[in-house]
Amino acid sequence: MVNVDRCLNVWDLRSAAQRRLPKGVFEFVDRATEDHLAVTNNRSAFERIKLRHRALVDVSGRSVATTLFGKPASLPMAIAPTGAAGLCWHEGELELAKAAAKAQVPLTLSTASMTPMEKIAAVGGRLWFQLYVWKQRELSHQLIQRANRNGFEALIVTVDSPVSPNREYNTHNGFGLPFVPTLRFTLDMARHPAWTGGVLMRYFTSGRFPRHENYPEEYQSSILSGVGSRDALRADSLVWEDVAKFRDMWPGVLMLKGVNRPDDAIKALSYGIDGIVVSNHGGRNMDSAAASLDVLPEIAEAVGDKMTLILDSGVRRGSDIVKALALGAKAVLTGRATLYGTAVGGEAGALRAINILKNEADKTMAYTGCRTVDEVSTDIFWGYRGGNRLMGV
Template identity: 40%
Template structure:
């Protein structure tokens, strides 16, 4: 299959699997422990059914939405991922450019191959920044000033990485072993297009072509550095940390990794603007619920005081429509754009975004929703809504 023949995210997944060494694909694809939560994220979407309003006038449809005062072409956004460098050496640069071409949000990860200033300079689109708090909080103010000066509009603090999750695929593959295991080397040699691109990216860095990051800036120069980078960025985030960031950051502030509604009141009191209902794609604590199952609880608890987003399990525009109907202001996708990046670089990410856009547009038309605002809970059934009777109850 060629990239131009791909018709959905699963096709891009197959293309990515064909191009990447097994250990690298596992690093993108895998979850924590028995991967129960990873599977739940998908299975929960399948349980939710549509209830269309076919007599609505949907001759003209508008997928655009406004988030934090900014108009976007649609409410499907690109999540932060720390594995972009493994998919393509262009990494965040390619993803940021693709997001700008599609007029969607890209939230860049702290764990990145490129300095945040270089990513921002490469994009004309809407960039948000995902923050792993530095272990030395004394440098937090300087880091936030860098982020703001580069033009990132919103900041998201990830709260679910006090330690790295038990990602057993990576452990079995010994992906980060030093020196690399012979099997990993052979897998890379068996994927010459990937190996050439990966080694070229590393060589460009050594020649100073990947920008000029401050000495303490995280990067992903090689496979064996990735785990160290993530572990260095991982740290416990407390309520006091949120207060500290809120005092220093003047733009929209988002909490990423919320999985319960009873913390919304305190977040509102602290001046937080939004939350991402996320279980880290099933890559941290295994055994937590699917994010789409937790979404209604958080939406109800937020009661319009917080902008609520969903992350986890979205593979179709139909999935996005279900989350939007349950109250999400937008959905984030991670693995889907990594598949696109692996399969075709920037062009692959653009094509993946457009496939999701086409699917969301089609779903809205068939549901009887001419605008994103027309998507509401009357259009879905089978969701686990707090207080609902019967099987839909929690």
């Protein structure tokens, strides 16, 4: 068992996760697509921005707390939907949900997750549900109703995934979903007994192999089979009329995830959308995608005062959260950062990741002289001349 307190930052958690998980699982989480341009670019966009510290400000009473959709969050972040927490740790989504509830940040449960939403709802805390849309729309409508019945506060419709991406490394690693035990992956598992015993065998001995518990019943086969369900999921026919229908059906907060253009954001507003997640899916879909952080300013300029903007893709440090806030986001989502934590220590590891980011964000605010998140603006940047092209260039 890893002592998560020895992990001092998200990169330490990543290294520990790499040691614990089979290569196939680790790379499924960590890597992105094709030549890894987008994932690298996401990080560069954060790293390019330089901050100036402000001297002689009393920041002793500062706070990183905020409100999201009128409710408190201890930090301007929420957990991104990822279908992989249940592979990183036995019932990993439950662990993540407990950590999020303890840390008082919202958790987004993915359609592709392996824990039934009813079980997550029992944990409490602020819960958002992410929707992938099936080709058969009524299946998605049923899922929306199920999330509503279970008291989920927000629905996030992912709109950046019309087709499945080219993740060639999964094939090289002999790893994929549905999960077929290839020779390569079997050897990989043998080299990682902590994962094989602590995750895989626990599923086996509990008599319930992971399945996509939030898929419609006809697609709820275990991850050993599940043939065809992914195709049924990728709705390359998803259009704005669907969004109108979701708006009619969903009484709570409705967000679109994966909006990267101001014109799409303006259109979302006209459809009554409450918030958008500016995201390139952590660089996992289109490899030539612009960094989310780079497209954020023009979206903020277009709709920032009318809807809630959340940013994801590449957040690994608390200073990244502060940079995103300065460019117009109200909060960030973390995907891999909290997954690494989950892989290393379940709830304790996920909580460690959140607390690391919180602590780093707090220090960044102190250095830059910001006492509240509302005081964070591009005023803290060095060499910033506005827009998205001139940062540090």
